[in-house]
Amino acid sequence: MRVIRxxxxxxxxxxxxxxxxxxxxxxxxxxxxxxxxxxxLTRDELKRYNRQIILDGWGDDAQLRIRxxxxxxAGAGGLGSAVSLYLAAAGAGTLRICDHGEVELSNLxxxxxxxxxxxxxxxxxxxxxxIASLNPHxxxxxxxxxxxxxxxxxxxxxxxxxxxxxxxxxxxYVLNRFAVERGIPLVHAGIYGMAGQITFIExxxxxxxxxxxxxxxxxxxxxxxxxxxxxxxxLEALEALKCLTGTGTLLKSRLLLFEGDIMKFEELPxxxxxxxxxxxxx
Amino acid sequence: MKxxxxxxxxxxxxxxxxxxxxxxxxxxxLKDVSEWLQASYGLKLPDPGLMNTLNGKGWSQYPEKxxxxxxxxxxxxxxxxxSGG
Numbered sequence: 001m002r003v004i005r006x007x008x009x010x011x012x013x014x015x016x017x018x019x020x021x022x023x024x025x026x027x028x029x030x031x032x033x034x035x036x037x038x039x040x041l042t043r044d045e046l047k048r049y050n051r052q053i054i055l056d057g058w059g060d061d062a063q064l065r066i067r068x069x070x071x072x073x074a075g076a077g078g079l080g081s082a083v084s085l086y087l088a089a090a091g092a093g094t095l096r097i098c099d100h101g102e103v104e105l106s107n108l109x110x111x112x113x114x115x116x117x118x119x120x121x122x123x124x125x126x127x128x129x130x131i132a133s134l135n136p137h138x139x140x141x142x143x144x145x146x147x148x149x150x151x152x153x154x155x156x157x158x159x160x161x162x163x164x165x166x167x168x169x170x171x172x173y174v175l176n177r178f179a180v181e182r183g184i185p186l187v188h189a190g191i192y193g194m195a196g197q198i199t200f201i202e203x204x205x206x207x208x209x210x211x212x213x214x215x216x217x218x219x220x221x222x223x224x225x226x227x228x229x230x231x232x233x234x235l236e237a238l239e240a241l242k243c244l245t246g247t248g249t250l251l252k253s254r255l256l257l258f259e260g261d262i263m264k265f266e267e268l269p270x271x272x273x274x275x276x277x278x279x280x281x282x
Numbered sequence: 283m284k285x286x287x288x289x290x291x292x293x294x295x296x297x298x299x300x301x302x303x304x305x306x307x308x309x310x311x312l313k314d315v316s317e318w319l320q321a322s323y324g325l326k327l328p329d330p331g332l333m334n335t336l337n338g339k340g341w342s343q344y345p346e347k348x349x350x351x352x353x354x355x356x357x358x359x360x361x362x363x364x365s366g367g
Contacts, residue, residue, distance in 0.1 A: 075367055077367055078366075078367060079367045080367070164367075165367050166367050167365065167366050167367035168365060168367075169365055189367070190364040190365050190366055190367060191364060191366045191367060192291070192292075192362065192364045192365070192366050193292075195291045195292070195362075195364060196364060197364045211343075212340075213333065213363065214340060214342060214343070215330060216365075217330060217331050217363035217364075217365050218330055218331060219365075220365070222365065222366035224366055229367070257290055257291065257361060259290065259291060259294075262294075262300075264300075266288070266290055266359075268335060268338055268359055269337070269338035270338050270339075271337075271338050271339040271343075273339070273340070273343045275343075
């Protein structure tokens with residue numbers, strides 16, 4: 001597993017969590033990052049995040065909660081681009097971004113975290129560089145690794161939330177099983193063409209992904225317009241921020257379907273499956 | 283007995299409409315809806331690429347499966363499974 005961090009400041013702390021993981025050189029940025037335990041925002045942070053701090057119900061406390069939080073972002077593609085950039089801009093303390101791919105020309109219509117110059121680079125490295133340039137307060141842990149039942153515990157580590165930015169259901173089911181087992185909130189989303197879907201999962205209070213979609217759809221090369229992942233990825237980031245700050249009402253037990261071609265949203269109620277193979281009985 | 287059926291995402295392309303209200307005889311079941319969908323739109327259910335819900339729950343989650351009875355005011359949704367990211 002290749003692990004790349006955005007700030008040497010936290011390498012030793014991270015190494016305690018993942019002693020067996022090799023360390024790679026740090027990415028520039030993060031030098032102004034305050035200690036995770038700090039109970040105060042710096043002058044720079046107060047200015048940077050002012051427009052969200054003044055939001056009713058947000059304030060310094062919510063901002064500190066974001067800064068102290070860790071989000072696991074599964075996938076650094078289309079959805080992962082929007083989620084990573086908005087969480088970084090909002091001041092998330094640590095982003096653990098996981099993707100095993102490299103940036104290709106055909107990614108660039110939608111994966112806006114990467115640039116023309118990123119082609120051929122590992123996506124997680126490209127992501128860490130982009131985030132460092134956007135907000136040096138954010139620590140990025142770049143995880144160049146596939147996600148499966150064996151690797152997921154080390155990958156997610158101490159994350160407070162999992163954000164599903166994957167492009168296949170097999171891996172989504174891995175995320176779901178782990179989230180249910182550990183009681184970690186999971187934001188699920190998917191896209192196709194100009195359509196998308198999103199729901200917030202927090203088992204056992206809500207249906208899990210297996211309850212909602214008991215079977216994986218057939219694998220396929222999916223068409224996608226970049227703006228679609230922008231819409232759905234932004235909604236994912238918003239759900240994650242609401243969860244981390246304790247503000248607003250989460251998209252629990254509801255599936256929001258977006259039909260961008262006719263510009264309609266449809267909200268479907270969801271129910272738990274008592275005989276679900278993952279969360280049934282909980 | 284009136285109920286609503288919604289065709290979302292790519293299913294809408296096959297039906298030419300997003301929603302309609304149907305009036306079936308009392309005692310009708312999901313299998314009657316399935317037969318009607320196949321006759322009307324060539325939609326054969328279950329389809330691994332489609333998701334079918336009755337009042338928010340997948341058809342397969344009902345203990346009676348396709349023999350689940352419909353009731354006045356029910357809502358059925360049929361939509362494509364969305365897997366991209």
